[in-house]
Amino acid sequence: MTSRPLRFGVNYTPRTNWFHSWLDYRELRENLRADFRAIASLGLDHVRIFPLWAIMQPNRTLIRPQALADVADMATLAIDEGLDVCVDVFQGHLSSYDFLPSWVLSWHQSNIFSNPQVISGQRELIKRLAQALSSLPQADFPGVKNARPGEKGLIGLSLGNEIGQFAASRHPLRHEITVEESEAWLKQMFDTTREALPQGCHTHSYDDDLFFDPAHPFTPLQAVKYGDLTTIHSWIFGHLGRRLPADDPSYGFFARFLVELARSWGAKDMWMQEVGAPSPWISETGGRRFVTDTLSSLASAPSLRAITWWCSHNVSEDLADFPQLEYSLGLFDTKGQLRCLGADLRDFISDYVPGECIPLGAPVSLSANFGTDFTQIAEVRRASSPVKSGLFEAWLDQRVDNNFASICL
Amino acid sequence: MTSRPLRFGVNYTPRTNWFHSWLDYRELRENLRADFRAIASLGLDHVRIFPLWAIMQPNRTLIRPQALADVADMATLAIDEGLDVCVDVFQGHLSSYDFLPSWVLSWHQSNIFSNPQVISGQRELIKRLAQALSSLPQADFPGVKNARPGEKGLIGLSLGNEIGQFAASRHPLRHEITVEESEAWLKQMFDTTREALPQGCHTHSYDDDLFFDPAHPFTPLQAVKYGDLTTIHSWIFGHLGRRLPADDPSYGFFARFLVELARSWGAKDMWMQEVGAPSPWISETGGRRFVTDTLSSLASAPSLRAITWWCSHNVSEDLADFPQLEYSLGLFDTKGQLRCLGADLRDFISDYVPGECIPLGAPVSLSANFGTDFTQIAEVRRASSPVKSGLFEAWLDQRVDNNFASICL
Numbered sequence A, B: 001m002t003s004r005p006l007r008f009g010v011n012y013t014p015r016t017n018w019f020h021s022w023l024d025y026r027e028l029r030e031n032l033r034a035d036f037r038a039i040a041s042l043g044l045d046h047v048r049i050f051p052l053w054a055i056m057q058p059n060r061t062l063i064r065p066q067a068l069a070d071v072a073d074m075a076t077l078a079i080d081e082g083l084d085v086c087v088d089v090f091q092g093h094l095s096s097y098d099f100l101p102s103w104v105l106s107w108h109q110s111n112i113f114s115n116p117q118v119i120s121g122q123r124e125l126i127k128r129l130a131q132a133l134s135s136l137p138q139a140d141f142p143g144v145k146n147a148r149p150g151e152k153g154l155i156g157l158s159l160g161n162e163i164g165q166f167a168a169s170r171h172p173l174r175h176e177i178t179v180e181e182s183e184a185w186l187k188q189m190f191d192t193t194r195e196a197l198p199q200g201c202h203t204h205s206y207d208d209d210l211f212f213d214p215a216h217p218f219t220p221l222q223a224v225k226y227g228d229l230t231t232i233h234s235w236i237f238g239h240l241g242r243r244l245p246a247d248d249p250s251y252g253f254f255a256r257f258l259v260e261l262a263r264s265w266g267a268k269d270m271w272m273q274e275v276g277a278p279s280p281w282i283s284e285t286g287g288r289r290f291v292t293d294t295l296s297s298l299a300s301a302p303s304l305r306a307i308t309w310w311c312s313h314n315v316s317e318d319l320a321d322f323p324q325l326e327y328s329l330g331l332f333d334t335k336g337q338l339r340c341l342g343a344d345l346r347d348f349i350s351d352y353v354p355g356e357c358i359p360l361g362a363p364v365s366l367s368a369n370f371g372t373d374f375t376q377i378a379e380v381r382r383a384s385s386p387v388k389s390g391l392f393e394a395w396l397d398q399r400v401d402n403n404f405a406s407i408c409l
Helices: A018-041 A065-080 A116-133 A163-167 A179-196 A220-225 A249-264 A287-299 A324-328 A340-351 A366-370 A374-382 A391-401 B018-041 B065-080 B116-133 B163-167 B179-196 B220-225 B249-264 B287-299 B324-328 B340-351 B366-370 B374-382 B391-401
Strands: A007-011 A046-049 A084-088 A154-158 A230-234 A270-275 A304-310 B007-011 B046-049 B084-088 B154-158 B230-234 B270-275 B304-310
Touching (some): A046 A065, A065 A116, A065 B018, A230 A249, B018 B065, B179 B220, B220 B230, B249 B287, B270 B287
Parallel strands (some): A230 A270, B007 B046, B046 B084, B230 B270
């Protein structure tokens, strides 16, 4: 276990008009200081923020100066309120909605990972965004180079929220690519990002399809290879939720399982960049246990550097057509009032003492179940759902044998 | 021929950042008065303006008050400068780019013509937009009810620029519907529009696929049945341009041909809502003849009430990936300087005396070639391209026999 303190933060979701509020940034701005202050008051120390690609870059060669200024302004306000900031570049995808710009869609259909013109446009957006953020201080955050101790500032860029989804076979308008093409795309994006902001902690993210869909052109090895931290997004509804009942006690250990899975692929420093308590899988009364199990089991994970909850504020019921779960993921409601979930998170962070949990590195690692020859176990790891393959259950049984659940509670 | 004067106008295309400039309306606004004044100075008396649907209504139940205010403000400025204004609602489609909102795309893929929830959202946008425009005076324009003579104001709503394209078989992400569904959609949209703005001249528009694709779920009979005027969009590159050389003399008569085609389906009062001089089919030096032939042949068409050129301003070369022709369709360049095309249009309008052209109603109608039994000739009319079917050529031969080309020049 690292001696450096684990960092806790949240993915910032504007409480009025969700991310559509970028279209009315002056109105959005009225809530920002109060929202960031409320977030910091829970003991959280960082946020991840999400511009929308189509608003930033409505034409391939039009990157709106005002949009860049708005993102920089939001980041500045967050830093002012004591939060470090990670900026996701290509949204791309958020909470079931896709936001690709018109210049890659329909009559202009172009592969966002392999088309050279699209890539040149993406690189330009990274450069311009980096430039707009370049006057911000660098955060003292895992993965950031040469930060001043205790400095609040910019963490770095994340390529885009789970943007690899667009290449998955389950995507309705799939941008089909090979592993070689995903590799080339990641290399170009990271080269551009590192050149633009050399000190930053830059990452990319993906949903757990990357781990469980053997046909996925983005791979676990890339999750480990690219980025200053290996990010993980943990959502229980995808696999576990299909066959387990509400408030099943195993839900609280899925995030840690994914950490171990990433570690089995060679991940070193990691960032649990999204984890949330989706209803109805986690009920109103089951929230506290889920939060505690999730954070306790994560807190003991070697090399896990940061946990970023999804999300800060509920999606307003005034907005239509979101999957039902998205309306109640917030630590705060749409009026900015703290919800039980937020209080549970605050209480955990407040009680949390680094190092107090027993280090559970080797014994809980997947290698204990499946050996250390990653090539040999790759098939079972990536063959299918972790539920179907029995991988999660086997790992969990081992945890129960070791009385894991009680160790950190 | 009508004794009422023919109306000349232009489709307004912002000269900086094209329609993406809605994202920065305060900047766009700085050019508006000057642009509208320049348009009026050519003798043009109306504009058609184009909000983007995804910016107006980013979520099904979020219609942005600021976006409504921006559209109303643009309309007000145009009226202030002596122009009547038609507002297109669902863009939808413009110059090769599609702009559907995220709530009908990808994971939220919903048919924009038949999904009841989408339709309820569309009706709401029509109502809210109508409300935002309701304080404007009604234009004294063909199709408007009870207008004060000479009043400048709102013409009405057009459902969306060629929105039927999304249902055509050639569309890459087709919203497939039956003729019954297109009929039901049009009825609901027009019922809502008429209820919201009873006096307005409300229309819908389509490209000429509607006339030449027998599988198109939007039909010529609907073009005639729905709307206070039957609109026509005339683009020579679609059919003629595929086999005729640059500056072919027949190009200047295609718009009139479409008018006659619409008339053969029963169209009464008509609006040539889009016609333009696309390069390379019309060269720099061929522009004047094309403008003159097009406008002369149209000016003599019975029941044609208005002609609206496409478009006011060139698309800036700073914006990438438009089809080449879109960069040079403007009457003005991106600095607001008059182009030859604009001067040609101005000269025609300035010389134009209503009634001076010889009325060419009956002799040039398609009935002369193909009889008056529309059912009998429906097959040849809608079987295929007018070039392949010989319909345009036969009609044109008749025109040459009658020395039509020289009559109005």
